[in-house]
Amino acid sequence: MYSKILILRFPREVAHKPIVCHLVKDYDLMFNILNAQVLPRKEGILVLELYGEKKNFKSGVSFLKDQGVKVTNADQEVKRLEERCTHCGACTAVCPTGALHIRRPEMRVEFEEQKCSVCELCITACPTRAMRIRPTNKMFFE
Structure with missing residues (x-):
């Protein structure tokens, strides 16, 4: 479940x-x-x-x-550990929202956190484990 x-x-x-x-x-x-x-x-x-x-x-x-x-x-967000990312692009192949994409001509993986749906597909796709899930500390109501 x-x-x-x-x-x-x-x-x-x-x-x-x-x-x-x-x-x-x-x-x-x-x-x-x-x-x-x-x-x-x-x-x-x-x-x-x-x-x-x-x-x-x-x-x-x-x-x-x-x-x-x-x-x-509400409870989690995806973060990238820049020092671990090799910009291989494996995460971009599974990202359904386009939050992870390759910037050309530099061939660098860009991560637009505001587009991330926290589907967690990039977590398992990343061979260097540069993508991490962590709890958020946001308030539900102002």
Whole structure:
């Protein structure tokens, strides 16, 4: 079973829709609501731990994004250890968001952290173990 803590931000245009229930019904996922803040005609924020098979998890998160929900990982982030990176490009082949890409003509791997979805594929792809996962210390609500 796969699980992650996610922060879901619902724009006011979709905050009133029953989107999260489709994760259970259509994607066979379970969730535990850890915190929620929904105000009328305002952005809704939901912090939840999502559980299920990894393929269903990915499909469910894609569904949320297709509905206009901004999905971020609450508990971890990917960091690169620059001194270990040999710029081989193995990580760029598996990165689904383009956060890791090769800058040409220098042939150097660039990492745009703001594009990273923390899918963790680069962690296993990196032969020098330059990519690391670490907990974040972000507050869920201001």
